[in-house]
Amino acid sequence: MASPRYWKPRLVFWAGALAIGVISAGFAAVADQAQELFSRVTQGGGWSDYLPLLITPLGFVLCAWAAARYFPGSQGSGIPQGIAARHLRGDEDRSRFLSLKMIVGKIVLTVVGLLCGASIGREGPTVQVGASLMLQAARIGGMAHARGLILAGSAAGIAAAFNTPLAGIVFAIEEMSRSYSARTNGVVLAAVIIAGLASIAIEGNYTYFGVTDAVAAFPKDWPLVIVCGLVGGALGAAFSDLTLRLTRRIRRIRAVQPMPRVILVAAVSGLVVAAIGVVSGGMTFGTGYTEARHAVEGHHLPILFFLGKFIVSLASTVSGIPGGLFAPSLAVGAGLGSTLGQIFGTTASLAAVLGMAGYFAGVVQAPMTAFVIIVEMTGNHDNILAVMAAAMIGYGTARVISPEPLYHALSRLFIADVLRQRRAQAAEAAAADADRRTDQPAAAE
Structure with a gap:
């Protein structure tokens, strides 16, 4: 045994x-x-x-x-x-x-x-x-x-x-x-x-955003592939850059009176999310799953949906509450693709998938993850070359605009917090040890 x-x-x-x-x-x-x-x-x-x-x-x-x-x-x-x-x-x-x-x-x-x-x-x-x-x-x-x-x-x-x-x-x-x-x-x-x-x-076994069989025809649909990559990558880089800038600034603001500032930032962020959500008729609230799936299944979203979802996702991210970026980012990408698809006169399904690839790759700067996850979530295996191209173009565009990958830049802030706390603990321990040493001679006298 x-x-x-x-x-x-x-x-x-x-x-x-x-x-x-x-x-x-x-x-x-x-x-x-x-x-x-x-x-x-x-x-x-x-x-x-x-x-x-x-x-x-x-x-x-x-x-x-x-x-x-x-x-x-x-x-x-x-x-x-x-x-x-x-x-x-x-x-x-x-x-x-x-x-x-x-x-x-x-x-x-x-x-x-x-x-x-x-x-x-x-x-x-x-x-x-x-x-x-x-x-x-x-x-x-x-x-x-x-x-x-x-x-x-x-x-x-x-x-x-x-x-x-x-x-x-x-x-x-x-x-x-x-x-x-x-x-x-x-x-x-x-x-x-x-x-x-x-x-x-x-x-059960499922595809997250349903199934689409939309395929980018060559050469007719490839201008859309390129534009989704370029615009999606630029917008994704803007989200990443704004998130990092706002996060660093908010951390400096919260260094003084931490808890009151935490509450203030959260309240302002929540008000921004609420106001845009009410104006959009509730479309920008939550994960964005329903809207993204709607686009993937062939229905165009409102032209400015992606912009509203971009702002509320940014506000939620920097607010200090727990929550992820994946689903909201895919919803922004689907909305962007839908808007570009209406401009190019192509199907909402194809445009949404390409927009998701370009924008998501721009946000996370991980192109392989972007196209693999989108192909798996939509069952769109026949369109893998176009999705891959949009993701790679989005990634390249984002690297030019914002060279610092979002998740790794944020991770360094968490590491810095740990090192700062460790130094503070070491300083406290050293001060306590010094106090003990000064007390010992006094006790001996």
Whole structure:
């Protein structure tokens, strides 16, 4: 019989991957219900249409306050925290971002954010949840290579959240690690398979945005491919650059009177989201899943939908509440593509898919992840060359405008926080030690 030292780590690893799939499926169901409840309450006609002007700012304040007070490190997407944890060596430092407590806070506050209409997604938070679960599995199972297991948990989170196993693997290699390792990627593959099977067993096999068979004809539709890449990449770079600039400025503002400033930023952000949401008839609230799927299935969106969704997604991202970028970014891309499709006179379905590829690649600057995830989410395998081209053009355009990839730049801010806290703790310990030394002679006298 094999030694417990052989089978215990494997059993714990398998259990961790299964937990990622199960929790991802449950998270998805609760998040969808939260968004549907917000829509029912605020879109009943009459005075209820203006309820977001009250509900959304108050919800933002509640989420931002709870995140800062009880779950520091839960703010925003969750992907930068996973990247930061891979770069940190100490177990205590990693636990600031990846822990069982963080899992609870991330899920609960993301759901509350959707309950109040925030333009956020659950996919980035699922990455942080998956990484946290795998890090706990590493501790319980006595497994080494925590960095590889964090990577595996992140990939499994993306795969389970979108039902996109290939995208989970590519995301881990391209965005989380930016390198290839045969040993690590074997662990990633195993985690993705197990988590994906668990998610499918609960939710069934599905394509996230439905299925489209739209294909870019050559050469007729390739001007649209190029324009979606160029405009989408430029707009994605603008989102990334504005997010970084505003985040850094807000962090400086919050350095003085942290909690009052946290509440002020959240309230203003929530008011912006509410006002645009009310003007748009509720279209810009939430993940944007319904609107993006509508476009992918062949229906053009309002011409300025993408601009409204861009602004509310930016406000939600910098507000200090937990929530991801993936779904809202794909909705912005679908809206942009729909608008360009109306200008070029092409089908909404083709234009939406190309717009998603160009814009999403511009935001995250991970072109392989962009085209793989979009092809898997739409079942649009016959159109892979055009989607790939739009993503690559979007990526190249974004690199020229904003050379700093968004998630990695944000991760450095989290790492800086840890180093700052570590220096403060060391200074306190040194001061306490100095006090003890000065007290000892006095006691001796």
